[in-house]
Amino acid sequence: MVQQLTRGRGSLAKLPAVLEKLGVRKPLVVCSRSLRPALAKALGEQPHAVFSGFHANPDFRDCAAGRELYLAQGCDGLVSLGGGSAMDTAKAIKALLLAPDAGAVLAGQWEARPLAHLAIPATAGTGSEATSIAVMYVEGKKHSLDHPALLPEAVILDPDLLASLPLYHKKSCALDALCQGIESYWARKATEDSQVDAFLAFTGVLDNLRPYLAGDPGAAAEIQFAAYRSGCAIAVSRTTAAHALSYRLTTRYGLAHGHACMLTLPTVWEAMLEDTDVLPVLMDLAQKMRLGSELMGPRLLRGMLYDLEMPFPPAPDADALEDLTQSVNLQRLSNNPRIFTREEIRDIYRRSMMPLMGPERQACLDIWRYYGR
Numbered sequence: 001m002v003q004q005l006t007r008g009r010g011s012l013a014k015l016p017a018v019l020e021k022l023g024v025r026k027p028l029v030v031c032s033r034s035l036r037p038a039l040a041k042a043l044g045e046q047p048h049a050v051f052s053g054f055h056a057n058p059d060f061r062d063c064a065a066g067r068e069l070y071l072a073q074g075c076d077g078l079v080s081l082g083g084g085s086a087m088d089t090a091k092a093i094k095a096l097l098l099a100p101d102a103g104a105v106l107a108g109q110w111e112a113r114p115l116a117h118l119a120i121p122a123t124a125g126t127g128s129e130a131t132s133i134a135v136m137y138v139e140g141k142k143h144s145l146d147h148p149a150l151l152p153e154a155v156i157l158d159p160d161l162l163a164s165l166p167l168y169h170k171k172s173c174a175l176d177a178l179c180q181g182i183e184s185y186w187a188r189k190a191t192e193d194s195q196v197d198a199f200l201a202f203t204g205v206l207d208n209l210r211p212y213l214a215g216d217p218g219a220a221a222e223i224q225f226a227a228y229r230s231g232c233a234i235a236v237s238r239t240t241a242a243h244a245l246s247y248r249l250t251t252r253y254g255l256a257h258g259h260a261c262m263l264t265l266p267t268v269w270e271a272m273l274e275d276t277d278v279l280p281v282l283m284d285l286a287q288k289m290r291l292g293s294e295l296m297g298p299r300l301l302r303g304m305l306y307d308l309e310m311p312f313p314p315a316p317d318a319d320a321l322e323d324l325t326q327s328v329n330l331q332r333l334s335n336n337p338r339i340f341t342r343e344e345i346r347d348i349y350r351r352s353m354m355p356l357m358g359p360e361r362q363a364c365l366d367i368w369r370y371y372g373r
Contacts, residue, residue: 001148003130007157007225009217012120015042015079018154022116024077028070030054030090031081035122038161039081049073054089060102060138063092070097077116080152083173084126087119091134091150098149105145106138112149119152122161124224125173125258127180127201127231129155151235157228159220169256170213171308176258177227178205179265183240184233185288186272186281188335194236199288201230206289207372209304240336241268245348248327252320253313262305263312266298267352268336271344278337296367302356303368312355324349 004021006014019027026047031039033052051069054062066089070078080090094117096102099110119129128134132151136143162170181201184194204226211219245268246260255263272278273294286294316324325346333339340348356364 001151001153003152004154005157005228006155007221009160009221010158011156012038012042012158012161015118015120015156016044016046018118018156019046019077019079022077022118022154024116024118026073026075027077027079027118028066028073028075028093029079029081030066030086030093031079032086035081048079049075051089051093054085056085057137057142058085058089058092058135060092060136063089063096063136064102066090066093067096077118079118079120080129081120081122083121083123084128087121087126087128087152088134088136090117090119091128091152092136092145094150095134095145095147106143108145108147110147110149112147115149116154117150117152118154118156120156120158120161121224121227123165123169123173124159124162124220124227125176127177127227127229127234130228130231131235133235155228157221157224159217159224162220162224163217167213171310172256172258172262173227174205174209174212174223174258175262175304175308175310177223177230178202178209179242179258179261180230180234180239181205181226182265182269182285183242184230184237185285186278186337187237187240188337190233190237194233197229197233198237201226201233202289204229238335241333241340241348244328244332244336245324245345245352248324249313252323255313259310262301262310264348264352266301266305267348269301270298270351271340271348272338275338281337290372299364299367300371302361303364303366303371306355306361306365307368313353316349316353321346321349 029048029050051066078090080087095105099105104110121129132148134145181198185198204222208219208222212223242261242265245264249255249260282294286297
């Protein structure tokens with residue numbers, strides 16, 4: 001399926017026209033309460049229902065409640081407006097509407113039927129609007145939903161929606177898009193087409209991050225498009241080690257997802273430099289990033305972290321390292337160019353959580369600050 005893509009400043013105002021093109025007369029809109037004023041302005045007199053009863057980690061009961069509201073209100077399509085949680089919730093509601101029962105939803109064993117979903121990201125990072133993947137928690141356990149029918153039929157990218165994001169969220173979301181771009185480029189499942197999307201993702205972030213954080217609306221549009229392309233890339237290639245190592249960093253230390261991924265990405269890259277089988281893709285990636293050597297990749301990424309003043313969690317003691325290491329599902333590492341052992345994972349965590357100091361730190365900062373200039 002080819003998604004309908006509408007992008008540009010003020011494009012949220014085209015919401016009724018896009019819905020008409022999709023044949024949706026009364027959508028259920030999944031969005032947070034803070035975005036309801038923007039939604040009301042865009043929809044005007046268009047009939048709709050709103051579901052805001054979801055959490056940061058979408059729960060099965062929340063999604064089931066959204067399904068009941070959809071049916072009770074006589075809706076005929078879905079709109080998600082917000083971050084990854086809103087889009088995941090809308091995808092899960094769609095699955096619950098189309099599948100015969102909850103068991104079939106979790107197993108991904110159900111047939112697609114027409115039910116339009118229009119995704120409108122209000123962050124620039126997850127790329128969820130471009131994937132057929134969603135996360136839903138059932139009795140506290142994380143379940144990944146993956147079905148072709150969960151790919152939204154249409155997407156609106158309006159960079160004006162990013163203006164009110166807190167600075168930390170702007171940074172961490174952009175870093176998520178960057179990590180997804182880099183990881184999907186070197187992933188074992190990567191294809192030539194997905195590497196094109198990955199290239200557009202990581203170059204889009206690298207070239208536009210500074211002006212975006214300074215408030216440039218043109219750069220915001222480019223960052224948002226880069227995030228979309230990162231979603232297109234991981235929809236094919238999936239992610240690799242940096243993502244697999246990020247989840248426990250988020251739950252243990254409260255780091256945003258993109259922040260947690262970026263914390264380990266430089267060390268993951270560094271650990272793969274020793275593998276001659278992986279070296280060709282790292283050399284190719286470094287060239288695409290306009291770096292003089294594959295050795296500069298980890299230094300550039302660390303320089304970004306330092307320059308953005310992203311905080312580091314406390315240096316882990318033996319118990320923390322054990323907890324982090326054992327949290328990693330080794331099966332999730334099978335897509336990484338190099339398969340790491342438990343001991344290597346432990347060392348990646350240890351080195352990732354110890355920021356460089358002195359001349360080494362300054363060298364990384366200089367590489368980033370002079371990058372692209």
